[in-house]
Amino acid sequence: METRLARRLTLGDAVVIGLGSMIGAGVFSAFTPAAAAAGAGLLVGLAIAGFIAFCNATSSAQLAAQYPTSGGTYIYGRERLGEWWGFFAGWSFVVGKTASSAAMALTFATYLVPDAVVKPVAVAAVVALTVVNTLGVTRTALLTRILVAISLIALTVVVVIGLTNSTPSAAVAGPPLTVSGMLQASGFLFFAFAGYARVATMGEEVVRPARTIPRAIVIALGIVLVVYALVAVAALHAIGPAGLAASRAPLAEVAASAGIPGPGFVVQLGAAAAALGALLAMIAGIGRTGLAMARHGDLPVWFSAVHPRFRVPYRAELALGAVVCLLIVITDLRGAIGFSSFGVLLYYFVANVSALTQKKDHRRYPRILAVAGAVGCVVLVAALPLPSIVAGVAVVAAGVLYRAVRLVVARG
Template identity: 55%
Template sequence: MVGAGIFVALGPAAGAAGSAAGLLTALGAAAVVACANATASARLAALHPESGGTYVYGRERLGPFWGYLAGWAFVVGKTASCAAMALTVGSYLWPERAHAVAVASVVALTAVNYRGVQKSALLTRVVVAGVLAVLAAVVTACLAGSPGVRYGLGGEVTAGGVLQAAGLLFFAFAGYARIATLGEEVRDPARTIPRAVPLALGLALAVYALVAVAALGVLGPVGLTLSPAPLADAVRAAGAAALVPVVAAGAVVAALGSLLSLVLGVSRTVLAMARDGFLPRGLAAVHPVFRVPHRAELAVGAVVAVVAATADVRGAIGFSSFGVLVYYGIANASAWTLGGRGRALALVGLAGCAALAVALPPGAVAAGAGVLAVGVVAYGVSPGRPGRPMPGRPGRPRP
């Protein structure tokens, strides 16, 4: 969670919220929904300790279609996340050529993934430690720097603005369920996962709140909205221009690290769905030397590169948030079937996901709904749908 999202999501969210109070309220609302989602994911992961996340939970708790829809929403939402991460690299590294840098980043990391190179646990710790150090420097510079607010603190708080901002900020929280999706690799998942997820979420929220307050103190919501690289501009406005290259380096490292993991995760979900017959089976091929789903990785890389070349970062964030909110909506619906004391929180999470999804910018909602509709149609004709004959076995239905 503590990665590239915080470097880029504050700008679009501030534009939607319209005021400092609205932005901070939206951050709290996004955290509440994320907490409900995290709890649902943790409960489900403890009961179904299999890799795959809501793709597995929806299938097991609600039926094959809902598992498929969760997987489809994950693929399309996280593909947009990949584009947003690539555009973050461009915005901080070379703003005038942001799209070209974004495409180059996607090509380079797709090549790295193709050869089976992954982030080690040690590298992940180093990246997170570096990002936290950069964010601490941003907070310190802003709080100790210019006492004024460049553009004012904004106007009236509206419910629609807060909900839209919360939906956009939800993009920055994505990541807490990564623990749950690795259920097969965690020791004692029934005990470890329910503790790890809320702890990670709480720490990330504290960091985000500090950074948001600090950035608002020097730029205000309008300044954040106008900036393609809000944290770099925040330290510049605070009179600490020497920190701008440091902040840019932190954003680039965080975004590249996130992009590497995201491309890997999306390609593995594509692999699983192709094996189940929900996507073209050719995408399930595994490279004989590098032992990676090379066709899935190339397909994901190509789509991400096209999106990064044609979309802006705000549109990519909105579209990503829509897909991910649908994904977690299905997770909460799955958790509701477990009963017990967590049922009420699952309903809160489901309602929260729905409210934030429909409050996103209209273009993101329309595009997201259209892509989901394409997925539903594809499910209806896919060989993986229960009751359809399995390939190579005419007349024999899939179990």
């Protein structure tokens, strides 16, 4: 059976997939817990999260150029640090992003339908996008372009209204500024950035990967940094830190400050499209990491199959879709942002450590960026809410135990 993927993604496709991975439900939801933790200090939190994301992105970019295959940091950790490091990264990514996928599906449904049918609609969205992914990566890139365009239109509406209108609550003081609060806000806001290296997990499908992947990662992250900064300033101007901290749908509230219904509908549609775009990219990215782990025996080899016609890891993606649907049914995933950030920060910690071991001829950026990224990831993990840390440690430990048992059984 064919097990190689086809190189069909251009630089434009790769940038769009990176944008779709980042400009998701996070930007429509992460500002609320960030403002609750840091008040107006969420701008500082955004800067910290953005800087750490940049450090992580540069490490991921130069690693992807050296190892242009599916799996991202799972592969980098294995190649540079050893099999256990690779498994640790891959498991952290799969667990964190699976939970985040369920949260994205629920966000999509919450913005569009009444509470009574949120979960059935969320499940339907996961089923539909899983099918789209199994029909080929070029279809994934095409749909992502459409969803990203809708999302950017909605965010443009938010920025324009936010900078020109304000409510009485905008003058109400938010939580006090503290270092711990700003770091926790950074941890929450990192959730909205996570995804910039998603194209690296699809390295086996990118045209001229050594050149395309690093450029795509940096371009996509740069665009998102500018967009998020504008949205944050606009939201603070319109409803203030206290309003952000209290709102379930902060950007919709910013749009509502215009006093007319049209902008609110546009933002509602944009939030739904953003959640779908992020969910679509996540299914693709997790599927490729699952494929890589299955190829190396860290997941059942059954998941390593590539569809003979569409050339995608269809078994891994179908299994992922089923697990995400199950999570939607059994939980509301409150705290999914913190839990997802926990797993993804650990994933990028391994990426930074891996980048530190690269030789000079493969290094594209100063080593200090990898050091700063690794330290930043650890600091943000420690700053997350305690329940997110406890749950994350438990699930990562379960994965480590699974691999240890499998190795013992394999050795007979």
